[in-house]
Each structure stands twice: as C-alpha cells, then as structure tokens.
Amino acid sequence: MIRRVHPALLATAAIPCLAGLLAASTSPISTSASVPFLTGLPAYQDGAASAASSQEVTDILDERLTAIQGMDAAAIWSEASRVAGLVGDEFGATFDAVVDEKLGQKSLGAKDILFLATVRLTGENxxxxxxxxxxxxxxxxxxxDxxxxxxxxxxxxxxxxSDRDTRKDVAKxxxxxAENPEGDAxxxxxxxxxxxxxxxxPQITAARRVLRSFLASSDPNLRAMGALGFAEISPVEDVDGVEDELxxxxxxxxxxxxxxxxYLEQLRSTRFFESTMRRLREDDSERRLGSDIPQDLERIETMIDVIQKYHLDGSEAKRSDLLxxxxxxxxxxxxxxxSFFTPEEYEKFEQNLEAEYGGIGAYVQNDPDDGIFTITRPIYSGPAYEAGLSTDDKIVRxxxxxxxxxxxxxxxxxxxGxxxxxxxxxxxxxxxDPTxxxxxxxxxxTVIKRAQISIPSVHRELLPGDIGLVELQSFTRGAAIDIASAxxxxxxxxxGGKLNGVILDLRNNTGGLLDEAAKVSDLFLPKGEVVVRTESRIAESKVFKTQLDEFIPSDTPVAVLINRFSASASEIVSGALQDYGxxxxxxxxxxxxxSVQNLLRMPNENDDEYIDENRNHRRDNxxxxxxxxxxxxxxxxxxxIKLTIERYRLPLGRSIHRELDEEGNIKSLGGLSPDIEVEARRRETWRLREMRRIQDTRVLRKWVLEKFEGNQEEFKKLAFCDFDNPDLYPGFDELYDSLDTTLTRDDVRFLLRIEVRRRVQDTRGSAFPLGDFAEDLQLQAAxxxxxxxxxxxxxxxxxxxGTFDDRTPLGDAMAEAAPPARRSADEVERAMALIAAAEADGLSKARADELREILKQKN
Structure with missing residues (x-):
C-alpha cells in the first residue's frame, strides 16, 4: 500500500506541517515543535533531514499515544488511520522506521500497540x-473492548x-x-x-468445538452466536444445525x-447456480447421446485397429484388454x-471387503526360499489352528x-470349499526328511473340516498399566463388533475390570465401508452425534449419526494412531473423535x-447366477x-465401475480431501493433522540393507526354532517385553558373533525379537498387533x-x-556429552557402516573383512 497525502492538503499553505494537520483534528495535541511539511522536507538535506525528521515523528507519535489513552478501540482505529493518511510518500520510509522502533518497545500498553500496529499496516514492507x-x-x-x-x-x-510458527503461536x-469458560460470549x-x-x-478443530458448544446451547442468543460464527468461516450447509438456526x-x-x-441468500444463490449447472450438464449429455457418441466410438475402434496392426506387440494385444x-x-x-474392475479384480475386491469365505483359515504363500506352499500364520480362530497347524508348516499335497x-x-x-x-x-x-x-x-x-472363515480385522493387546491397544486393519463388515469384542x-x-486408556491404531488402514466407520465412532461418542455427512452433485446429503450410547466411558482417555497411509474411513473415525475432543x-x-465411491455393475452385463444356500446374499466359492x-x-x-459420487464432511464441517490440479500437483494438502506429531523410526540405508541380509539368511528364524521348545516360557516374556536387553536371550553372544555383521547388538536383538514374537503367536493363539510398545515411537507417544x-x-x-526411547533434543545433547570411550564405539560402528556401504558398491569381500578385523583389533 502506498500512502498519499490528500491533494487538498498539498494545495493549501494554511497548514504548513504535520503538527498543524494533526492540530486540526478534534482531539488535542501540542504543536510546540516546528515541523517542516512532511512531503517535501525543504529545511533539511540528506542524513540531517532523516535524523531531524525521525525525532519530530517520534515527538508527534508520542503526543498521539498520550491522546488515545482516553479513547475506545473504535476511536483508536479511526485516529490511527487518519494519522497514517497524512504521511506523504517521500517521508514514508522514515515514518515507518519510527513506528517499527516504537512497536519494538517492551513497555507499550494495549492501546499503544493497537494504535501503532494499525498505523504500520498502511506503510511499506x-x-x-x-x-x-x-x-x-x-x-x-x-x-x-x-x-x-x-x-x-x-x-x-x-x-x-505466511509464517507457520507465527500463525500457530497467535492462534494459541x-x-x-475462545476456550475460556469465564470469558465474554x-x-x-x-x-x-x-x-x-x-x-x-488441531487448533481449527478445537475452535470449531467451541462454536459447536454455542450452537448446541439451550440459550437462543448463544445458539445465534454459534451459527453466525460457523457461517462466517465455512459454507452454511457444511455444519449440521447451522442452516436451521439461521x-x-x-x-x-x-x-x-x-x-x-x-448468509441464507448466499446459500440459495450457490444452490441455484449448482442446480442450473447440473441441468445444463444433463442437457448437454442428452444432446451428445443423440449425435456425437457414435463418432467418438469410431475413434476408439480406429485406435484399437492401429494398435493391433502397427504396435510392436500388437499381434498379442487382445481387443478386450484394450477396451x-x-x-x-x-x-x-x-x-x-x-476405477474400472474386471470380473477377476472385482472378485478379489469383494472378498477383501466382506472378509469371509469357506476354507481352512490360514494366511499362505509360496515360500521365497524354497518355492513350497507355506502357512505364514494360521488364523487362530480357524480350523487349521485347531487341527494343530502352525506358522511355517508346508502344505505339499x-x-x-x-x-x-x-x-x-x-x-x-x-x-x-x-x-x-x-x-x-x-x-x-x-x-x-526333505525327500x-x-x-x-x-x-x-492332517484332516481339516472347513468352516466359514472370517478374516480378523482386529488385533489387540493389554499393555502395561492396563492400557488397551486395538489395531484395526480395515473397515470390513463387522469391524465395529470386532472392536467392541476386543x-x-x-x-x-x-x-480392576476397567481400562485406564484405549489406543486405537489406524495406521496403514486405507478405509473400507462408510457405515462401519460410523459404527466404530459410535463406540466412543454419545448417542445422536453427527459422525460424517456426505454431499453429492446428484443426491441428497446423508448424515450418519451415532445410534447407541458410547461403549467406552467418557472419562477413559483415548488416543488414535494415524500415518500417511490412514485414509477414507480411518480419517472419518479419527476426524470425528478429534472434532469432539x-x-x-x-x-x-x-x-x-x-471422497465416497459407489460400486456400479456395468450396464447390460450380469453376474453368473447361483444358489445362495446360506442366504448371506453373496456368492461363496x-x-x-x-x-x-x-x-x-x-x-x-x-x-x-467404482465411481466417486460423494464427498464427506466431518462433524465440524471440514473436508480433508486432498486436491490435485490437472498436472497432478497438490492444490490442497488435505488429510488430518495429528495433535501430537511423531515420525516413525527411521534407520540408515546401510543398516536396513544389512538387516534385510541377516533376515534373508533365516539364521535367526532357525535359531528361535531350535531354542523354542526348551525356552517357551522365557520366550513368551521376551515377546512381550525384553527391556532392550540382548543378554536376556539364552546364548545371544554366541549367536551374534556367528553373524559376522556390522549391526549392533541392539539391532540384532530387535530382529531376533521379531522372530520370537512370530513364533510365540502360535503358542498363545492370538496375533500381536503390529505396534510394539518396546520399539514403536508413535505408540510410545500415545x-x-x-x-x-x-x-x-x-x-x-x-x-x-526400561524400553521407551528418548525422543527429545535432550537425548542428542547427552550423546554429545558422552565420555570418550562411548564416542570411540560410535566411531567404530560408523566405520563399519562405511565398509558395508563400500562393499555394496564393489569393494571386495576379502578387503572388507580385512578392514573389519583391523577395526576390531583397534577397538
């Protein structure tokens, strides 16, 4: 913004200085100082002009600051705007510098700050x-006031x-x-x-909770404030109840x-515009149906012909695949x-969504080591486990x-079957015998009687301190019932028969059924609360509300774990629980x-028909x-056809949908921002490469298999918590030395514990959640x-x-202050890592081993 002195003031000689201009106002001001006209400064030259002008502006501002002490906020704003408007362009830089200097003073009162801040906003830079x-x-x-x-x-x-930290601090x-219950409404x-x-x-969510509390008040005046507040920050229809109140x-x-x-007129105008545009699109679609489509289809036919005739692999390209x-x-x-689902793709999708089938109940794959069909883990509620099958058993016939x-x-x-x-x-x-x-x-x-298998979507664990950890892998049908049971x-x-807290782990959960998301939210929220609302171009908005009283008492703390793979239904549940605090x-x-997708069967095509013997309205194999x-x-x-037909909004009206432009660049980041941000544990590339190498040798897995029978009870304890102590594993030092690895003892302990937990699952008859409190930084924060x-x-x-990691900068400071012997060990470890990296890049194994031996001797 460029300040301009009003032309009428420039044209008159009756008011020769800024002091005179201010004296013409209705509020009193001293004019004892002789101040030259600020747009020309004819009495001074170069640096002298700047120095003199700064002092005079300081005097004038001091007089104004004294005068505003008797004014209310509205008058202060008016006075600040008037003073700023009298400053000419040539004098603006000096004026701004003086205001900046005063704004930096610690002793300013509230009125001083408002006045100076308003004046400064009209300046440059x-x-x-x-x-x-x-x-x-x-x-x-x-x-x-x-x-x-x-x-x-x-x-x-x-x-x-634009500065994020400033925005966050001011918003705090x-x-x-806003959250002060004793404050003025x-x-x-x-x-x-x-x-x-x-x-x-998180701050926006908390602010909207405040507005929601006003909107839900029995006092009509408070309800009005809440509705008008929501209408100012988001479209009227985005928050349930706002339109009715308006x-x-x-x-x-x-x-x-x-x-x-x-606000209501704005809403009706928007609706009229959208309705008109929808009608125009439909009319345009009808016109195209009658004329253009055959020509467009002819172009597709031509393209298929060109591909099959001229493409390098055109002779192998099937028409059906190209379509x-x-x-x-x-x-x-x-x-x-x-997206488009072929029959085969839809069959897999439908099975994953329903998570039921007739079979033996086991996770299986061909073992990459030997190519034999192997049980990677039995489903512990299924007949395979009941018949005695366990992890790593191989089905050869x-x-x-x-x-x-x-x-x-x-x-x-x-x-x-x-x-x-x-x-x-x-x-x-x-x-x-391998033969x-x-x-x-x-x-x-082993003869197994097949059963109706439900693939578990929930894994649970009671953590120390009576904290319940529930991991939900997907929002399949029945997910809410499974969580309640867990x-x-x-x-x-x-x-004591009561949980001290609940951790719901939705990391890597990419979503599922929308109605299951509402039911899961029902476990934690009171009856009648809005969980999510959908909005569509062609259909009426649908509102999903909780139907029952909360399953978990309101005084039980709840934490939800999310990451960058938590999507859709996971975000509905997380966002709803965050919105309500x-x-x-x-x-x-x-x-x-x-966004919400519906599955539509391709028009004029039908599923094969079958006898629904168990009347579950889906085809069993x-x-x-x-x-x-x-x-x-x-x-x-x-x-x-999986077609996006709706978008959803969370209880406080926010949409978390990530928006992309035509080139695939992110326009709106979307997603839910955690209240407490914690990155997952990261390991160096060399360390990960070496960990994978050790795992691929299967040495640790074989070691656990050999030791397990004689150490079952001890292994059960270690699977739950090993206190980060490798010495608790029988014969660990001998195992570690046999690996000839650059990994630390703790790295190997970590890998070994994975194998122990994998084996212990079979003996206890239930799978561990992926989150492990001894190793998982995000779970530790929860x-x-x-x-x-x-x-x-x-x-x-x-x-x-005994196991939690220090995630604060203090840990780094302590590491820096470590004694020389500790730093020496760290240096050796780093050197070992560099050797491993060089070996991967071409250094001969013999030379690498020689360097490792030298380091060991030096250490």
Whole structure:
C-alpha cells in the first residue's frame, strides 16, 4: 500500500506541517515543535533531514499515544488511520522506521500497540508476522473492548501471515480466549472464528468445538452466536444445525437477522447456480447421446485397429484388454479413486471387503526360499489352528493333488470349499526328511473340516498399566463388533475390570465401508452425534449419526494412531473423535481421501447366477452355479465401475480431501493433522540393507526354532517385553558373533525379537498387533499421552521405563556429552557402516573383512 497525502492538503499553505494537520483534528495535541511539511522536507538535506525528521515523528507519535489513552478501540482505529493518511510518500520510509522502533518497545500498553500496529499496516514492507505477535499481547488485556478489537485485527490479517510458527503461536493465544469458560460470549466466538482463520488443523478443530458448544446451547442468543460464527468461516450447509438456526434468526429484526438473511441468500444463490449447472450438464449429455457418441466410438475402434496392426506387440494385444484399458483411462482421468474392475479384480475386491469365505483359515504363500506352499500364520480362530497347524508348516499335497510347482491361486481354490466338508492335507515341517516333500507319507496327513472363515480385522493387546491397544486393519463388515469384542476382552484382563486408556491404531488402514466407520465412532461418542455427512452433485446429503450410547466411558482417555497411509474411513473415525475432543490424534498427517465411491455393475452385463444356500446374499466359492453366461464352468462377476459420487464432511464441517490440479500437483494438502506429531523410526540405508541380509539368511528364524521348545516360557516374556536387553536371550553372544555383521547388538536383538514374537503367536493363539510398545515411537507417544492424562509417568511402569526411547533434543545433547570411550564405539560402528556401504558398491569381500578385523583389533 502506498500512502498519499490528500491533494487538498498539498494545495493549501494554511497548514504548513504535520503538527498543524494533526492540530486540526478534534482531539488535542501540542504543536510546540516546528515541523517542516512532511512531503517535501525543504529545511533539511540528506542524513540531517532523516535524523531531524525521525525525532519530530517520534515527538508527534508520542503526543498521539498520550491522546488515545482516553479513547475506545473504535476511536483508536479511526485516529490511527487518519494519522497514517497524512504521511506523504517521500517521508514514508522514515515514518515507518519510527513506528517499527516504537512497536519494538517492551513497555507499550494495549492501546499503544493497537494504535501503532494499525498505523504500520498502511506503510511499506510490512512485517505482518511481527505485528501479529505484538497485537496478540493485547488478548491478555482485562479490557474486553480492546481484546475484541485485537481479535478482529488478527482475524483480518490471517491471509497476510505466511509464517507457520507465527500463525500457530497467535492462534494459541486466540484459542485460549475462545476456550475460556469465564470469558465474554461474543469474545469467545470472535476468537474461535479468528483461530479458524489462523490456526493449524488441531487448533481449527478445537475452535470449531467451541462454536459447536454455542450452537448446541439451550440459550437462543448463544445458539445465534454459534451459527453466525460457523457461517462466517465455512459454507452454511457444511455444519449440521447451522442452516436451521439461521432460518430462525432471519425472521428477527436487528443485526443478527440481517446477517442471517445475507448468509441464507448466499446459500440459495450457490444452490441455484449448482442446480442450473447440473441441468445444463444433463442437457448437454442428452444432446451428445443423440449425435456425437457414435463418432467418438469410431475413434476408439480406429485406435484399437492401429494398435493391433502397427504396435510392436500388437499381434498379442487382445481387443478386450484394450477396451478395458480405455475404460480404466476414462475413470482414472476423473480422479484417482474412480476405477474400472474386471470380473477377476472385482472378485478379489469383494472378498477383501466382506472378509469371509469357506476354507481352512490360514494366511499362505509360496515360500521365497524354497518355492513350497507355506502357512505364514494360521488364523487362530480357524480350523487349521485347531487341527494343530502352525506358522511355517508346508502344505505339499491336498488330497491326492501335489502342490509343488502349482500356482498359488490354484492351490487356494482347492483349500476353499463348503463349510463342514473335509480336506486332507499333507504337512511337511523343517525337522522332517526333505525327500518327503515329493513323496509324503500317511503319517503326514492332517484332516481339516472347513468352516466359514472370517478374516480378523482386529488385533489387540493389554499393555502395561492396563492400557488397551486395538489395531484395526480395515473397515470390513463387522469391524465395529470386532472392536467392541476386543475391548470387552481387554477389560476382563485388567486388574480392576476397567481400562485406564484405549489406543486405537489406524495406521496403514486405507478405509473400507462408510457405515462401519460410523459404527466404530459410535463406540466412543454419545448417542445422536453427527459422525460424517456426505454431499453429492446428484443426491441428497446423508448424515450418519451415532445410534447407541458410547461403549467406552467418557472419562477413559483415548488416543488414535494415524500415518500417511490412514485414509477414507480411518480419517472419518479419527476426524470425528478429534472434532469432539474425544481422542488425541498421534503420528503423521493422514492420506487425505475425503471422497465416497459407489460400486456400479456395468450396464447390460450380469453376474453368473447361483444358489445362495446360506442366504448371506453373496456368492461363496462352494455354492452351485445355475447360470454360467460364458460357459467356462467358473462363477464370473460382471465388470464393475467404482465411481466417486460423494464427498464427506466431518462433524465440524471440514473436508480433508486432498486436491490435485490437472498436472497432478497438490492444490490442497488435505488429510488430518495429528495433535501430537511423531515420525516413525527411521534407520540408515546401510543398516536396513544389512538387516534385510541377516533376515534373508533365516539364521535367526532357525535359531528361535531350535531354542523354542526348551525356552517357551522365557520366550513368551521376551515377546512381550525384553527391556532392550540382548543378554536376556539364552546364548545371544554366541549367536551374534556367528553373524559376522556390522549391526549392533541392539539391532540384532530387535530382529531376533521379531522372530520370537512370530513364533510365540502360535503358542498363545492370538496375533500381536503390529505396534510394539518396546520399539514403536508413535505408540510410545500415545502411551505417554494417556499416562499423563491419568496423572502418572512411564517411570512408574518398569516395562516402559526400561524400553521407551528418548525422543527429545535432550537425548542428542547427552550423546554429545558422552565420555570418550562411548564416542570411540560410535566411531567404530560408523566405520563399519562405511565398509558395508563400500562393499555394496564393489569393494571386495576379502578387503572388507580385512578392514573389519583391523577395526576390531583397534577397538
């Protein structure tokens, strides 16, 4: 902004100086100083002019600062604007410098800050962050008029402040004002609105909770404030209840009525515009259906012909594959979540979503070491585990059909079947004669009765301090029931029959069914609360609310773990619990998928037909086919279209959808910002490479298998907590020396514990959650958060005190202050790492071993 002295003032000689101009105002000011006209400064030259002018401006500002002490906030703003408007361009730099100097003084009062900040905003090269931080001091004033002015001032500056730390610090002060239950209601609402404009995601969420509390009040005046606050920061229809309240206000006279009518008129105009655009699109679509489409299809036919004739591999390109690729391209061009499912792709998708099938109940794959079909882990509620099968068992024959060399999908088909039917498996284990793999004997047979298998979506663990950890892998059907069951079991395992806290782990959970997300939220929120609302171009908005009273009492602390792979339904649950202040979000910013997809069967194509024997409205692999459209003897689904039809909004109206431009660049970051940000543990590349090498040798796995029978009870304890102590593992030093590795003893302990936990799962009959409190930094932060809310510390619980990592800068400082012997060991470890990296880049093994031996001798 460039200041300009009004032309009328320049034209007159009746007011020869700035002091005279100010003296012409209605407020008193001393004019004892002789001040030259500020737009010309004819009495001074070069540096002398600057020095003299600075002193005179200082005197004038001091007089103005004295005069405003008797004014209210509105008058202070008016006076500041008038003073700033009298400063000419030539004098502006000096004037700005003096104002900046005064703003830096520590002894300023609230009125001084408001006056000087307003004056400075009209100048050049404004440091908005610095001004905002200064004005935020006024928020601590006991004068409600000044606090209100400062709040409005900061809210109006939001777009000008780019520094994230400043925005966060200013929003922190505003939020404190908004959340103060003893504060003036109008000030609280204004502060919440300003926080929404300036704050980060957790601060915005907290501010919207304040507005929500006003909107939910039984006092009509408070409800009006809440509705108008929401209407100022987001579209009226984004928050449930705002439009109804504005309709009520619009019937009333006065300022609130005028505001409500204006907001509602804006909403109706938006709706009219969207309706008109939708009608135009539909009309355009109808016109194209009647004329252009045949020509467009002809172009696709031409393209297929060109590909098949001229492409290098055109003779092998199937027409059906090219058409499917064209359909996929159309959908993916719309957004990254719309897609085309071939019959085979949809079959897998449908099975993953429903998470049920008839079979033996085991996770399986071909072992990369030997290519043999192997159980990687039994489902502990399934018949395979009940029949005695365990991790690493190899299925070498099914009935009279050898599995060696067969495709995994074909083997799995033979394992699946109608519940209640038997399947005969030949099982080979590592301690058996290898010749039995190809020629299994009768004593290797295990007969398993197939059952209806539900793939577990939930894993649980009772952590020290009676904290329940529940890991949800996917929002499949029944996920909420599974979580409730897990929580009930965890309560029964506690000493007092009650959990001290709950950690819901949604890391790497990419979503699933929308209604399951609402049901999971129901476990933690009171009845009748909005969980999510959808909005669509073609359908009415749907609101999902909690249907039951909360399962977990409101006084039980809850933490939710999220990371960059937590998406969709995970973000609905996390966002709802964050909006209501029911849970603390910990980890990393989530993915940012705020859209809803529907599955549509391809028009004019049908699924094969079958007899639904168990009446579950889905085709099970053992049910008989009654109509096979292509006659291939296999049940085939019709192709599906997964189409984005809706977006959802969280209870406080926010959308977390990540927006991309046409070139794929991020326009809006989206996602949920955690209340406590904690990065996952990171290891150096060389260390990860060496860890993978050690794991690939299977030495640790074989060691655990050999030691397990004689150390089962000890291994169970180590699987739960080993206190980061390698010496607790029997014969660890001998094992470590045999590895000849650059990894530290603790690195090997970490890898060994993974193998121990893998084996212990079978003996205890339940899988460990992926989160391990002894190693997982994000889980450790969640535990600390819950303990803090319960008034305790990790030092009070031995398992935590002995394993938790120091995530504070203090740890780095202590490392720097380590004694020389410790630093020497670190240097040796680093040297070993460099040797490993050089070996990977071409250094001969003999030379590398020689260097390692020298280092060992020196150490």
């Amino acid at each position: 404004v440091d908005h962050a610095k001004i905002a931080m200064r004005v935020s001091e006024v928020l601590k004033s006991k004068d409600a 000044l606090v209100g002015a400062a709040t409005e001032f900061l809210g109006s500056m939001a777009r000008e402040i 002060e505003l939020l404190a004002s 109008k000030l609280r609402v204004a502060a919440a609105v300003a926080t929404n404009k300036l704050g980060n995601s 309709d009520r206000l619009a019937e009333l006279p006065g300022e609130n009525g005028r505001l409500a009518r204006a 499917e690729a064209a359909l996929q391209g159309m959908l993916s061009s719309l957004d990254r979540h719309s 099914i009935d009279d059909w050898p599995t060696i060399g067969e495709e995994t999908d074909e083997i799995i088909k033979r394992l699946k 109608k519940p209640g039917t038997d399947v005969k498996l030949y099982i080979w284990r590592r301690d058996m 039995l793999i190809d020629r299994p004997t009768e004593d290797m047979i 929580l009930r079991d965890l309560e029964q395992e506690t000493k 029911r849970a603390t979000l910990i980890g990393q910013r989530s993915f940012g998928k705020g 053992w049910e008989n086919i009654t109509r096979d459209w292509d006659g291939d003897g296999e049940f085939d689904f019709a192709p599906r 535990i600390e958060n819950i303990l803090e809310k319960k008034g305790t510390s990790i030092q009070d619980i031995p398992e935590y005190a």
